[in-house]
Amino acid sequence: MTSARRRRRRSGAAWFLAGVLALTGCVSSGARGDFAREFRSDSAIAELELTTADNMPFTEGVRATLTATDGLDSPSFADLVTRLSAFIRQHPDEPVLVTVSSENVTVPVFGDDGMNTGILDAAADIAGGDGVESVEFTTSEQDEITGVSVVINADIAAAFAMTRSSSERVATIGSPTGVHVTVNDSGTAVRISGVPGRWLDDAEIAWTIVSAASVVTGVRADDTRVILAVGDEADVPSAQNAMRETDAVFETPIAFESPLVLLGLGGTGDDVRTMLAALDDESRGLIRYVWTDASRAEFSVASDADIAPLQDALDALPTSARGGMPVTVSVARR
Numbered sequence: 009m010t011s012a013r014r015r016r017r018r019s020g021a022a023w024f025l026a027g028v029l030a031l032t033g034c035v036s037s038g039a040r041g042d043f044a045r046e047f048r049s050d051s052a053i054a055e056l057e058l059t060t061a062d063n064m065p066f067t068e069g070v071r072a073t074l075t076a077t078d079g080l081d082s083p084s085f086a087d088l089v090t091r092l093s094a095f096i097r098q099h100p101d102e103p104v105l106v107t108v109s110s111e112n113v114t115v116p117v118f119g120d121d122g123m124n125t126g127i128l129d130a131a132a133d134i135a136g137g138d139g140v141e142s143v144e145f146t147t148s149e150q151d152e153i154t155g156v157s158v159v160i161n162a163d164i165a166a167a168f169a170m171t172r173s174s175s176e177r178v179a180t181i182g183s184p185t186g187v188h189v190t191v192n193d194s195g196t197a198v199r200i201s202g203v204p205g206r207w208l209d210d211a212e213i214a215w216t217i218v219s220a221a222s223v224v225t226g227v228r229a230d231d232t233r234v235i236l237a238v239g240d241e242a243d244v245p246s247a248q249n250a251m252r253e254t255d256a257v258f259e260t261p262i263a264f265e266s267p268l269v270l271l272g273l274g275g276t277g278d279d280v281r282t283m284l285a286a287l288d289d290e291s292r293g294l295i296r297y298v299w300t301d302a303s304r305a306e307f308s309v310a311s312d313a314d315i316a317p318l319q320d321a322l323d324a325l326p327t328s329a330r331g332g333m334p335v336t337v338s339v340a341r342r
Contacts, residue, residue: 038102039070043058043095054078055075057072072105073109074106075109076111112140113143131145134158139160140160153181155187161193164215167191168212168215171204186205188202202231205231224236225238238264239266239267244277248264286329308339319337322335
């Protein structure tokens, strides 16, 4: 089924739901009913999902999620936003929450045309960057942008640059406390997320230092820590040495992962690497990868036949090598 046919079916289903709600009296009056009557036949809208402002039945207001018609040009998209904004102003006594998406941009709509123009201009600027696949603005307030998410098909250097430029671009329309910026690559290698600050500087400096010594294949960074992924577990010692030898001072913890050692929440990989070093070659050869967080380690093997031998080898390690961390062994899920 083509994407256009799926869209038409979803749109039809959404309007069928709106029709059912109208028959029960849930949409026939107030902002919901007005919104349905005004926009259900709008040629600029391909898909519309309509519910109450707080997603609860028999309450006031409206929450509308719209998808613009494929190929809608920028002036027509801006015109749609202007008409949605006028609707919000016409219903000051009920909460009206509207989000509208084009092919690569998703934005909230406010009752202030000037604010909407600023949002659309910023979104267009960010979306026009090299390798940008999509941009989404979010809000938790009615008069300011609190978040921007960018999906980018580019390298790590470009991801850092996009994080900084996106933050600067939305500063005039964003929350006074700062806008939460998230930049992901189109895969899973890069995720930079947070209100830019010292942690972002630490992440970029660490990446620059380590990249000079090892191949860095990914980065995950926020205000709690930075994880740099290297191409092979054998590259971790050189990456760690590069960080030890630098004169740079870091406030944000830096950790390293590899295809062999994967890090979850709070995981550093240190205890796992101590265990790996204590295992014999045959036992290490059974391991596909290890996932570890701050409290446990999960070793993954290729087959059921490998579970018992590796578990026995891990159980035989001295306490000093285990570090008190619980371990499990199971067949790899990927």
